[in-house]
Amino acid sequence: MSEILLDVKNLKTRFNTDDGTFRAVDDVSFNVKRGQTIGIVGESGCGKSVTSLSIMRLIQKPGTIEGGQVLFKGQDLLKLSDEKMRQIRGNEIAMIFQEPMTSLNPVYTIGDQIEEAILLHQKELSKAQARERAIKMLRIVGIPAPEKRFHEYPHQLSGGMRQRVMIALAISCNPELLIADEPTTALDVTIQAQILDLMRNLQKEFNAGMILITHDLGVVAEMCQEVAVMYAGRIVEYGTVEDIFYRPKHHYTRGLLDSIPHFETGHKLDQLKTIPGMVPSLYNLPVGCRFQDRCPAVQNDCRQTYPPLENMRGIHKAACFHPISDEVK
Numbered sequence: 001m002s003e004i005l006l007d008v009k010n011l012k013t014r015f016n017t018d019d020g021t022f023r024a025v026d027d028v029s030f031n032v033k034r035g036q037t038i039g040i041v042g043e044s045g046c047g048k049s050v051t052s053l054s055i056m057r058l059i060q061k062p063g064t065i066e067g068g069q070v071l072f073k074g075q076d077l078l079k080l081s082d083e084k085m086r087q088i089r090g091n092e093i094a095m096i097f098q099e100p101m102t103s104l105n106p107v108y109t110i111g112d113q114i115e116e117a118i119l120l121h122q123k124e125l126s127k128a129q130a131r132e133r134a135i136k137m138l139r140i141v142g143i144p145a146p147e148k149r150f151h152e153y154p155h156q157l158s159g160g161m162r163q164r165v166m167i168a169l170a171i172s173c174n175p176e177l178l179i180a181d182e183p184t185t186a187l188d189v190t191i192q193a194q195i196l197d198l199m200r201n202l203q204k205e206f207n208a209g210m211i212l213i214t215h216d217l218g219v220v221a222e223m224c225q226e227v228a229v230m231y232a233g234r235i236v237e238y239g240t241v242e243d244i245f246y247r248p249k250h251h252y253t254r255g256l257l258d259s260i261p262h263f264e265t266g267h268k269l270d271q272l273k274t275i276p277g278m279v280p281s282l283y284n285l286p287v288g289c290r291f292q293d294r295c296p297a298v299q300n301d302c303r304q305t306y307p308p309l310e311n312m313r314g315i316h317k318a319a320c321f322h323p324i325s326d327e328v329k
Contacts, residue, residue: 109150
């Protein structure tokens, strides 16, 4: 059995504002093994990115991590000092942020930024060795003429190239865990395929664990072994890719799958399916199931108590009092 690299237990993150308490991550648990990729999916505002930022301890005021554990190789990251966390962040755990144009510093060359990360965490390397490694990282991620690109600024690169730089920056210290937050957003399909292939190959090379945050179920099907479906700050379904795509139990998961357009030769495309309604306000969550007002199978018990995340089969779990039967396609 593969070694568990990251074990998130009952993680809770809140944002206390003048309008009330915003429960962005509410009792979230999952784990990541070495060499494994776990996808976290859901609509915008469901808590995916806040979960990743909580793991990295990058939550800023008015946000606070109020409970739970984030066990990385057995040690709780939430209990470490800021200095110790800085040593782990970017070195043993790295993150590919959602928008490289705002994540990269516009006044420094991309080479300087990668070199700085290497010198910070790999203190045994000289500046010349760090520069050589930075150029090597640029070459590994497929950037042409890396010696020339080393001296260029982020605005001089295309969106695909900037995303490759972000990946080079993330892997520059050979992290054991990689968190990718929407790594292919706003990229055309050709560049997206190249980035995904690159990430897959790098993961195999370094045997790293990976958390892939996305709303693109096609990316999940291609990259992940297990999937967590988040809704309104909680995981509502968890299972293997096969469980989620072929045997979904939660009606929200079914709605996400139904919203994917299917093109069949010789058939007219019907109107795209959508999930009715909106994600509830995290300031004022309903009593009971948070999906109740959008669910086609809602009953009285759904409005009274929040359903626990119960085992269905194997690692497959769903938080639903009235799960979809296997007979329903």
